[in-house]
Amino acid sequence: MTPQQRARAARRTSEPEESPAPLGGWNTRDPFEAMDPKDAIILDNWFPDFAGLTSRNGSVTFATGLDATAPVQTLAILRASSINQFLGAAGGKIFNISAGGAVGASLGSGFTSDIWQTVHFNSHLFWVNGSDPAQVYDGTTLAATGFTGANMSTMSGVGAFNNRLYFWTGTDPSFWYGPVLGIAGALSNFPLSMVTREGGNLIAVEVLSYDGGTGIDDYTCFFMTSGEVLMYQGTDPSNPNNWALVGRYMIPTPVAQRAITRYGGDVYIITANDHQQLSKLFISLKLGETAPRTKIAGAAKAAYAAGKNLPGWQALYYGAGTRMIYNIPNPDGTFSQHVYNTSTQAWCRFRGMPAYCWGVYNDQLYFGAAKGVVVQADIGSNDRGTPILTQGQQAWQTFGTPLIKRVTAVRPVVQSNGIAMFNMGLGFDYQLSGMQFPEATVGFNNALIWGAGNWGPPRVWGGGAGVTDPRWHIGGGQGAAIGLSVAANASVATTWIRTDLLLEPGNAL
Numbered sequence: 068m069t070p071q072q073r074a075r076a077a078r079r080t081s082e083p084e085e086s087p088a089p090l091g092g093w094n095t096r097d098p099f100e101a102m103d104p105k106d107a108i109i110l111d112n113w114f115p116d117f118a119g120l121t122s123r124n125g126s127v128t129f130a131t132g133l134d135a136t137a138p139v140q141t142l143a144i145l146r147a148s149s150i151n152q153f154l155g156a157a158g159g160k161i162f163n164i165s166a167g168g169a170v171g172a173s174l175g176s177g178f179t180s181d182i183w184q185t186v187h188f189n190s191h192l193f194w195v196n197g198s199d200p201a202q203v204y205d206g207t208t209l210a211a212t213g214f215t216g217a218n219m220s221t222m223s224g225v226g227a228f229n230n231r232l233y234f235w236t237g238t239d240p241s242f243w244y245g246p247v248l249g250i251a252g253a254l255s256n257f258p259l260s261m262v263t264r265e266g267g268n269l270i271a272v273e274v275l276s277y278d279g280g281t282g283i284d285d286y287t288c289f290f291m292t293s294g295e296v297l298m299y300q301g302t303d304p305s306n307p308n309n310w311a312l313v314g315r316y317m318i319p320t321p322v323a324q325r326a327i328t329r330y331g332g333d334v335y336i337i338t339a340n341d342h343q344q345l346s347k348l349f350i351s352l353k354l355g356e357t358a359p360r361t362k363i364a365g366a367a368k369a370a371y372a373a374g375k376n377l378p379g380w381q382a383l384y385y386g387a388g389t390r391m392i393y394n395i396p397n398p399d400g401t402f403s404q405h406v407y408n409t410s411t412q413a414w415c416r417f418r419g420m421p422a423y424c425w426g427v428y429n430d431q432l433y434f435g436a437a438k439g440v441v442v443q444a445d446i447g448s449n450d451r452g453t454p455i456l457t458q459g460q461q462a463w464q465t466f467g468t469p470l471i472k473r474v475t476a477v478r479p480v481v482q483s484n485g486i487a488m489f490n491m492g493l494g495f496d497y498q499l500s501g502m503q504f505p506e507a508t509v510g511f512n513n514a515l516i517w518g519a520g521n522w523g524p525p526r527v528w529g530g531g532a533g534v535t536d537p538r539w540h541i542g543g544g545q546g547a548a549i550g551l552s553v554a555a556n557a558s559v560a561t562t563w564i565r566t567d568l569l570l571e572p573g574n575a576l
Contacts, residue, residue, distance in 0.1 A: 081475045081569040086551055088120040088563045089113075089461045092413025095365030099497055099548075102462040106362070107415075108550075111458040113563065114406070115413040116389075122457045122561040123417055125447035129433060131440050132169045134158025139435025140181040140378070142426030147190035150206040153428040154192070156181040157439045161194070161202075161209060164441055165428075174209040175202065182378060184324055188227040191250050197223030197237065203250065213251030217243045224324050226272045228287050229302040235269045237324065240291065242269055244304055257304045259289060259297060262312060267293030271324050275345055276332030286313065288334065288345070290327070294320045316352050318343065322371055323380040325424075328391075330384040330409065335391055337382055339375070340368045342393050342405060363405060363414045370395045370405070379423055384409075387430045388445055394422055419450050448484075449558040457555045459563065463497055463548040471573035472549070474542035479553050480564040482535040487557035489536075491566075495546025535564070545573060 089107035092115045097106070107113075112123045133139055137158035145152045153165040159181065160173035180196040187193075193212065194202040200211040201219040212219055214234075223237040232245040234254065240263060243254040259269060271290040275298070289297040298314035319338035321327055326337035334345035341364045351358045361367065374380075379396035393405040404417040420442070422434035432444045442451070449455060466472065479491045549568075555561045 081571045084466050084568045084570050086461065086464060086566045086568065088115075088565055089459060090115045090120055090411070090413060092362060092408070092411070093366070093415050094362045094462065096360055096362050099463050104462050104464045106462045107459055108462060109458055109460040109552075110415045111418050112415075112455055113457050113459045114390075114408070114415055115411060116408060117411065118562075120459070120563040122448070122455055122555060122557065124445045124560075125449040125455060126420060126434075126442050126444045126451055127446055128451055129167045129441045129443040130155065130164040130170055133162050133164070133439035133441070134160060135439050137181065137439060138423045138437045139439060139441055140423045141183040141185070142424055142428075142433060142435055142441070143183070143185040143192060143194070144426065144428050145187060145192040145204060145206055147187075147206060150190075151429070152206060153426070153433075154204070155435060155441055156183055157435070161204075167441075174204065184224050186225045186227050186232070188232055189248055189250050193225050193232065195219070195222040195225045195234065197221060201225070201234070214245060214254050215252070216254040217256070224269075224271060228272065228274055233272055235272065237270055238268055240266070240268050242272065242289070255305060259291070262297060263291055263293070263295055264315065265291065265293035265295040265317065267291035267295060271321055271327050273327055273329065273334045273345075275334050275349075290321055290336075292320060294318055314349070316349060318345075318348050318352075318358075322375055323378075325381040326393075328382040328384055330391060335382050335384075337367070337371075337380055337393055339371050340364065342367050342382075342391075342407070361407075361414065363416075366416070367393075367405065370397075373398050381425055383425045383427070385427055385432050385445075387427075388432060392425060394425060419453070419455060420444060448560050454556050454558045457553075457557075457561065457563075459554070460492075460494075460550055460552045461566075463550050465548050466570060468572070469547050471545055471547050473545040473571040473573060474549065474568055475571050476539045476569040477542045477551075478537070478539045478567040479551075480535060480537075480567060481553065481555065482562045482564060483557060483559050484534075484561075485559035487555060487559050487561055489553060489555040489557070489561070491540070491554070492552035493542065493544055494550035494552070495544050496548050497550075539567075539569075542569065 091103050091105035093110040094106035113120050114123050134157040139155050139157040141156035143154045155164045159178045160176040162170045162173050178199045180198050183194045183196045185194050192204040203212045221236045222234040224235040226233045230247050235242045240260040241258045246252050270292050274285050276285045287299045294317050296316045300313045301310035303309040319340050322337045336343045347359050374396045377396035381394040383392045389410045391407040395403045402422050406415050424435040426433050436442050551566050
């Protein structure tokens with residue numbers, strides 16, 4: 068080396084940099100160069116929470132034998148006095164699955180659809196599916212309802228509002244409502260065709276409250292297939308002095324009846340272009356502003372475009388897990404979940420849980436699966452014996468300078484509660500090809516290739532609770548922007564704490 072080369076080499080020393088785990092969550096909305104460094108471009112089966120970025124919990128088989136030839140497509144709960152029952156539907160039958168294990172005889176059979184909408188009202192559980200006679204269950208007997216004045220076999224939606232039952236077909240712009248506290252009797256019709264300006268059929272009904280609870284200031288919202296929402300205030304549709312139209316809004320159409328749920332006093336909806344929060348939508352529309360977009364608006368819109376006509380869409384609030392779950396049916400027959408942490412407001416995506424429907428029973432999370440199986444989720448650290456593959460790529464980072472820099476060493480700080488395996492990767496200057504995780508081929512014994520280098524077989528560490536891998540690994544490659552990836556394939560709880568790097572500064576060329 069010449070004296071000049073030796074002088075330059077002496078000046079080029081590696082500097083330590085620390086990159087926290089992407090606790091900001093999954094982001095498919097913002098451009099790469101504008102993304103917060105704490106966000107993630109990919110975040111599969113990593114759950115961002117106050118405790119850190121942890122691998123999601125696993126799942127175990129809860130109940131079997133509903134119907135070995137059909138998936139479980141409805142889960143429902145009846146709570147009344149001493150009655151606390153968990154129910155499921157599959158293969159044209161409805162079962163009491165409260166005890167788990169192999170279920171016994173069905174409560175009813177011969178139904179043409181397993182996609183039921185249910186509501187608990189006045190110590191009874193009401194069921195409608197749009198093709199069979201509406202059913203009512205009292206904890207012992209499942210039978211056709213005693214309502215008159217409408218064809219109950221055509222009702223595909225049911226809800227309890229203002230101390231009454233409401234029914235709708237989904238194929239016309241009307242709803243039917245029962246007497247106060249009535250579980251049978253004559254239904255009255257309320258046509259919305261004379262009120263709606265955009266037309267369409269009634270697809271869903273929910274209650275919005277601005278005080279976070281349920282009271283006289285609640286608004287009953289009627290969602291039309293045209294995207295129009297009609298907001299009424301009052302409690303008696305038959306009394307014009309106690310029932311008035313107070314708002315009319317245009318929003319993206321809900322993708323399905325189950326794609327709406329309540330959390331607090333608000334309504335959360337899966338729509339054609341995002342997972343929307345109704346109160347925020349209304350506020351922006353009143354102010355003439357653009358509707359707010361979630362951080363995963365891009366992924367939500369793509370999911371709708373790919374599977375808008377598929378069954379399985381559902382929005383569910385799971386309080387014990389502090390999360391909102393949006394079930395996404397995929398064109399290949401699989402399911403994924405867009406998950407929103409209601410405490411940190413961070414998003415992620417779950418994979419590996421083939422959920423046709425979801426339910427919460429005794430504060431535990433469950434989903435209906437194929438072959439008449441009901442699965443308990445958010446328990447253990449593997450999916451019915453299969454390790455959970457976590458995949459994460461952080462936002463591209465320049466570490467404070469647009470100059471080229473070389474990674475000389477890297478250390479993902481990953482903690483586990485036992486023996487686990489992980490792999491890591493580096494990418495440079497927004498080149499995504501080396502950052503992808505081929506989910507179908509990654510396993511315990513597969514190597515992952517990132518960018519220009521092969522990081523070799525997965526690292527093995529652990530052996531006890533709370534063990535952190537302290538090892539540095541030789542780096543490689545250079546660029547102005549650096550992308551960091553960590554994947555774990557483990558059957559134990561795993562936490563991604565941060566990533567440490569040694570960077571050698573370069574120049575702009």
